[in-house]
Amino acid sequence: MPITEGESISASATATKMRLLDVSGRLFAESGFDSVSLRLITENAEANLAAVNYHFGSKEELIVAVVEKLVRPVNQRRLVLLKQINLEGSAACQSIVEAFIDPVIEAASRGDEEDQRFCKLMSRCIASRDERITSLVLRQFPEVLAKFVDALRLVCPWISSDVAHMRIMFMAGAVAHSLFHYDKLVIISEGRCDISSLDSLRDELVQFLSAGMSAGILK
Amino acid sequence: MPITEGESISASATATKMRLLDVSGRLFAESGFDSVSLRLITENAEANLAAVNYHFGSKEELIVAVVEKLVRPVNQRRLVLLKQINLEGSAACQSIVEAFIDPVIEAASRGDEEDQRFCKLMSRCIASRDERITSLVLRQFPEVLAKFVDALRLVCPWISSDVAHMRIMFMAGAVAHSLFHYDKLVIISEGRCDISSLDSLRDELVQFLSAGMSAGILK
DNA sequence: AACTCAATTAAACGTTTGTTTGAATTGCTA
């Protein structure tokens, strides 16, 4: 009988379950959710083909588990950082941007996975064009969006609600896209651009987005 | 014998071929490349299942045809607009951003398809995490990237080459993401944000990105 | 009217997919 949430789980039972989570996270990051078959996952996790359906019920629920485990702590950390911000002062807008970006960078640098892999999976979730994933991610994103919109409008009072919403969306897009494609920039630029580290990408993102966020005051 | 490029094609022959291109463009925009089967395409195009393989050789080559037909004219228009810019003056940076965005908006508004559908397909190409598509899009993107980097550095001399590359990437990400998700913003914001038109989205993108592009001079 | 060849059609092909089944195995508890 399959294990569902909240039940008592023996130590050996969670072993392969966590191994499945870990491996599928890696593979999903590299090739996307559809392209990775259960056979590939279970082979790499040294588990039986039926293990996924036994432990998670279906491939769909495996994807949900992987994404939730990844996205939820990042969004929670975002809200924590946002609360700590001093909303008065000239650097407030930059702090908002940092509160959005840094949880991703932190998780990527701290995690047991490579930075690159984590970023790819994360941006696959944010920017996913798959209905199943978007509906999943967007279920917990409204709260994050609302809080960031409020903070932005408090710091930049001249920004309307609609514009604030859009700018948060612009930020999310820029972050997701560049986290996923930054390693390809050396190729696409034909060698003329080589990002040395994830931190340097972060710094440039912050500067770029801070300027965009606070745009329009002088007009 | 299948028809390949450059051959003489009778009028009735191109009829179903163009119908296939049109229908698959719509379906790809809505559900992605993998999720749409040849059976769904041919049914909607009122053609036989084998029609795709006959006219295009394979599903892969159909995707290539759809994407190329869509992306190439947009990128060419971008380069045309970029050449027309007066690179001296305070509005130069905004003009660069407009040269990047407007070809998409133009094509979306002019096309026979709905704006929304065009934007979705376009951003599916730009932000695709599918190796087959990225390699296809990135084949013609290096030229665009290089030209925009040069223009940006001419207008903002304090920006290094690496930073300029990154900022173009940020811009591409913000555009692709918001073009795809802007219709969901009314949902995700729980009704608090409703973008009235594609043009208003464009205007806000331009303002946001122009500020981000020219950031850093005062530092 | 006979021939030609591009275009269409229905049917089947071989793979791969996620999922299910029932037996075998493991690990803990009494």
Added chain:
DNA sequence: TAGCAATTCAAACAAACGTTTAATTGAGTT
């Protein structure tokens, strides 16, 4: 050690996929 539930396993399942084949159609040419 016996027993029981949780887990693993090999095998098979039905469905969907892209592709191929061979026969048929239909318009244009000689």
